[in-house]
Amino acid sequence: MNKKIHIYTDGSSKGNPGPGGYGIFIETFFGHLYNRKIISEGYRYTTNNRMELLSVIVGLEEIKNKKQNIVIFTDSKYIVNTIQNKWIYKWEKNNFRNKKNVDLWKRFLYFFYKHSIMFYWIKSHNSHYINDYCDRLSSIASQKRFLKIDHVYEQQI
Template sequence: MIEVYFDGASAGNPGPSGAGIFIKGNGKAEGFSIPLASMSNHEAEFHAFILALEICLKNEFKIVSFRTDSELVNRSVEKEFVKNNQYKPLLEKALTLSQQFDLFFLKWIPSSENKNADELARKAIQRAQ
């Protein structure tokens, strides 16, 4: 099983943002630090998740466990619902992508267990500024 840790971060709310994605499995580990446009922290979290899903699909990973410290993303995916209309298109895209896996898990983890993805997201912000 592939384990994917993702995090979105913003310097300001909204502000320059970044996505951090750390993938491990099959005896390998790889990190991605992707600059994003100016957006809120919650938007950055959703974008990081979508990018992580797309990377896994591109690499043809079929059984994947995603980990996030974003309660909003975790809860929204679990319930397939988000109150804020601004996040609805992002949730819909994430749900559509997640359905393409043979086995898909999303688990909330504390920030202390998501340090690799957090560091990658912060590096992406520096590159976005």
């Protein structure tokens, strides 16, 4: 029996840049067994693209075993296009010269090479119940009283 892992992600920021957050819904299927995990976090000053990418990274960090088959569902064209159009390989070869969010792309690649990952784009705010749930999680996380600091982003501005 093969294990299947689905990771649904969303990220947002109010003001872009501004307070932001991410929401993640992970579901794991193993035969008749099913497990789910929900994660969200907020940051005091960040961008939408950083939160979209960080949500994917944090979701992948939750997968402890190597060489897993993972499907990531996201409404971020920024991420999907970068992977599906294979821009990521050119960016990596050029050491991400003139690219934004280099810290996160490098962190992403560590997990990208550990697993077999497929990306599916979901149209946002289109009544996909898990994507809508992740959107609510990210929004609520960005409104918490105590928000994390996106140190790399805040040092760059």
